[in-house]
Amino acid sequence: MKIDLIDDFAIFKELRENWDSIYAADSQAHFFLSWIWLSGWLEMVHERWFILAAKPDTEDSSYIAFFPLKMLLKYQDGGNFETEIYMVGNSLADYTGLICLPGYEEEVIPAFAAYIQEQLVWSNFNVKSFLQTDTRMSLFLNSFSRDSFKLSQLQVQSLNAEDPDSNVAPYLLLPDDWEKYLQNNVGTNTRQKIRRFLRKVESSNELKITYVNADNFASHSEILLKFWESRWRDKKGDNFDVIMNYYRLILRHCFVNNCLYLSVLWQGDKPLGAIANFIDFEQKSMLFVITGRDQTCKNPPPGLILHADAIRYAIQNGFKVYDFLMGNEEYKYSFGSQDRHLLHFLAKRKNCQPKQQDLQEILALAFQLAVRDHRSNRLTKAEQGYRHILEAQRNHPDALYGLAVLMRQKGEYQEAESLLKDLLQIQPNSIKALFSLANLHQMQNQLSEAIAIYQQILALQPDMIAVYNNLGYAFQQQGKLSDAIASYQKALELQPDCLEADVNLANALYAQGKLDPEKQLHYAEMNKKLGSKSKQVGDLKTAIAYYQQSISMNPDLAEARHNLDLLLQKQNKPQTPNTSQQKVLIHT
Known part of the structure; x- marks a missing residue:
C-alpha cells in the first residue's frame, strides 16, 4: 500500500472527484469528512494540515482512502518544542475520522498507522471526537506498537455541571x-x-x-x-x-x-x-x-x-x-x-526525546508556522514563533531574518539591525540580510553606511535591479544627482520596463531641471499611480513621498493632493510640502 502526504490546497482541490467517489461508497462517512466541508475548513486552519492518501502500489491507481490530519506545535520552557497530531476537523467539527472504500480497511488502516508512527515526527496523537460506531478507529488504534506508544482513553468533562455533555451526539x-x-x-x-x-x-x-x-x-x-x-x-x-x-x-x-x-x-x-x-x-x-x-x-x-x-x-x-x-x-x-457517543484517545510516544534530525524537522515546521502568521499580519504570534525558534537554536538564520524584518515593521530599528548583524556573522554574504541592513540604514538617513553595503552587494551580485534603484535614491539624498541618475539608468538597462526605476530617473532629472513640461505631466501621473499602489499595500510613507512628488510636478493634480491630505491626516502630520525635495521608492 502506498501512502502519500498531501499538504497543498491546490492538489486537494484536484482530488474532488476521487474524494467524492470514496465518500459516496463509505457508509461510515459523515459530513465533516466531505470534500465540501473540508474545502471550506482547510482555508481557515492556521496550523499545518495534511492529508494521508492511500492507493494500491500500481502506478495508475486512484486513491482508496483519505485521512485528514493537522499538526500543532507547542513550546516548552527551556527552548524545546512538542508536536501534537490531531484529526483535522478538531475542534470545530463535531466528529472526525477517515474515509475508505469498503473492503480495503484491513489493509489501509494499519498502513496509515505505520506511516504515522514511522514517518512523522510527533510526541502526542490526539485521536479525539470520533463516533463510537466508527469501527475503523478501533483497528487504527490497535495498530500502534505498545512497546513504543502508550495508549489511553480520555474523558472530556464539561466545565460546568449544568453544561451539556459533549461526549453525546443525539x-x-x-x-x-x-x-x-x-x-x-x-x-x-x-x-x-x-x-x-x-x-x-x-x-x-x-x-x-x-x-x-x-x-x-x-x-x-x-x-x-x-x-x-x-x-x-x-x-x-x-x-x-x-x-x-x-x-x-x-x-x-x-x-x-x-x-x-x-x-x-x-x-x-x-x-x-x-x-x-x-x-x-x-x-x-x-x-x-x-x-x-x-x-x-x-x-x-x-x-x-x-x-x-x-x-x-x-x-x-x-x-x-x-x-x-x-x-x-x-x-x-x-x-x-437517541444517543450516539464520542470517544477520545491519546497515543503518546514513550521516548519523546527528539533526535537531531527530528529537531531540525520540528524547527522547520515552527518556522513555516511563524512565516504564515507573519504573512497574515498576526505579528504578535509570529514574533513569539521566531523567538521560540531562536531559543532552541540561537543561530537559526531564517528565524533571525524573519524576526529582523518584523522588528523593522514595528519600528524597532536597533533590534532589527542587531539581528541582521547576527545573521551576517553566520552568513557573511547573505544578499537578503545585506540588502535589508542597507535599507535599514537608508531609512534612518545613515546614507554612507547604506551606500557602502549596496556597493558590497553589487560586488557579489552585479545584476540586482532593486539595489541600483535604492543606491540611486541614497545618492540623490546626498545631492549626488549624477551618480543617482547613473544608478537608475543601470537598473533600466537590466530591466527596461522597471516602472519604479523609470519614475525615479524622471524625478532625478526633474530635480536637475532637465525634464520637459510635457514629461512632467506624464510623470506626475505616474508618481500618483505609484503612490496609490503603495497605499494599497500599506506602505504609507512611500505613498506620501510619491504623492508629494506628483504634486510638485503638477500642482493641479487634485486626486494626488486629496490622497496626500488623507494620509497626512491619518498620520496626524501637517502638510508642509517642500517642492525642492524629491522622494523615490525604496525597494525592501
Whole structure:
C-alpha cells in the first residue's frame, strides 16, 4: 500500500472527484469528512494540515482512502518544542475520522498507522471526537506498537455541571413519512404542539417561515448570527470571535456549494428565530448546526417550530438522519432522538526525546508556522514563533531574518539591525540580510553606511535591479544627482520596463531641471499611480513621498493632493510640502 502526504490546497482541490467517489461508497462517512466541508475548513486552519492518501502500489491507481490530519506545535520552557497530531476537523467539527472504500480497511488502516508512527515526527496523537460506531478507529488504534506508544482513553468533562455533555451526539432516524414520524417518534404532548404551531404558521397572516436563497442569504445569515451572539457572547469567552468567524465563513461556503438549509421564523416584519443545518445529499442526512431566537419570545416557540419544520423538510426529501450533533440538551430528545457517543484517545510516544534530525524537522515546521502568521499580519504570534525558534537554536538564520524584518515593521530599528548583524556573522554574504541592513540604514538617513553595503552587494551580485534603484535614491539624498541618475539608468538597462526605476530617473532629472513640461505631466501621473499602489499595500510613507512628488510636478493634480491630505491626516502630520525635495521608492 502506498501512502502519500498531501499538504497543498491546490492538489486537494484536484482530488474532488476521487474524494467524492470514496465518500459516496463509505457508509461510515459523515459530513465533516466531505470534500465540501473540508474545502471550506482547510482555508481557515492556521496550523499545518495534511492529508494521508492511500492507493494500491500500481502506478495508475486512484486513491482508496483519505485521512485528514493537522499538526500543532507547542513550546516548552527551556527552548524545546512538542508536536501534537490531531484529526483535522478538531475542534470545530463535531466528529472526525477517515474515509475508505469498503473492503480495503484491513489493509489501509494499519498502513496509515505505520506511516504515522514511522514517518512523522510527533510526541502526542490526539485521536479525539470520533463516533463510537466508527469501527475503523478501533483497528487504527490497535495498530500502534505498545512497546513504543502508550495508549489511553480520555474523558472530556464539561466545565460546568449544568453544561451539556459533549461526549453525546443525539440523532434521529427518520421514517419515510411525516405522519409516521409524528405517531412513532414523539410523545403525545410534543406531537400536539408541533401540529398546532405548524398549522398556526401556515394559516396565519402574521407568522411565516422564509428560506435562504441568493437574494436573502446576507440578511438571513446576519439575523441568525445576531440571535446566536446575543445568547452566547458572554458564555463563550475568548473563543467567541473565533467561533463566530467560523460560522460566518462556513455558512457562506456551504450556501455557495448548495448544502445549507437556513430558515427564519417571522411575526410580521420581526424575526423571532432562525436555524441553520448542513445538508448532506450523499449520506441523506441533515446536521443541525446553529440556532438563535429572540430571547423575549416564548409564544410561539421558535425552536420547536423551526426544528419541526426542518425535520419535515428532511423526511419529505428522502433524508434518513436528522443529526443534532454534540450535546445532550433536553429539547433534542423531545423530537425522538437517541444517543450516539464520542470517544477520545491519546497515543503518546514513550521516548519523546527528539533526535537531531527530528529537531531540525520540528524547527522547520515552527518556522513555516511563524512565516504564515507573519504573512497574515498576526505579528504578535509570529514574533513569539521566531523567538521560540531562536531559543532552541540561537543561530537559526531564517528565524533571525524573519524576526529582523518584523522588528523593522514595528519600528524597532536597533533590534532589527542587531539581528541582521547576527545573521551576517553566520552568513557573511547573505544578499537578503545585506540588502535589508542597507535599507535599514537608508531609512534612518545613515546614507554612507547604506551606500557602502549596496556597493558590497553589487560586488557579489552585479545584476540586482532593486539595489541600483535604492543606491540611486541614497545618492540623490546626498545631492549626488549624477551618480543617482547613473544608478537608475543601470537598473533600466537590466530591466527596461522597471516602472519604479523609470519614475525615479524622471524625478532625478526633474530635480536637475532637465525634464520637459510635457514629461512632467506624464510623470506626475505616474508618481500618483505609484503612490496609490503603495497605499494599497500599506506602505504609507512611500505613498506620501510619491504623492508629494506628483504634486510638485503638477500642482493641479487634485486626486494626488486629496490622497496626500488623507494620509497626512491619518498620520496626524501637517502638510508642509517642500517642492525642492524629491522622494523615490525604496525597494525592501
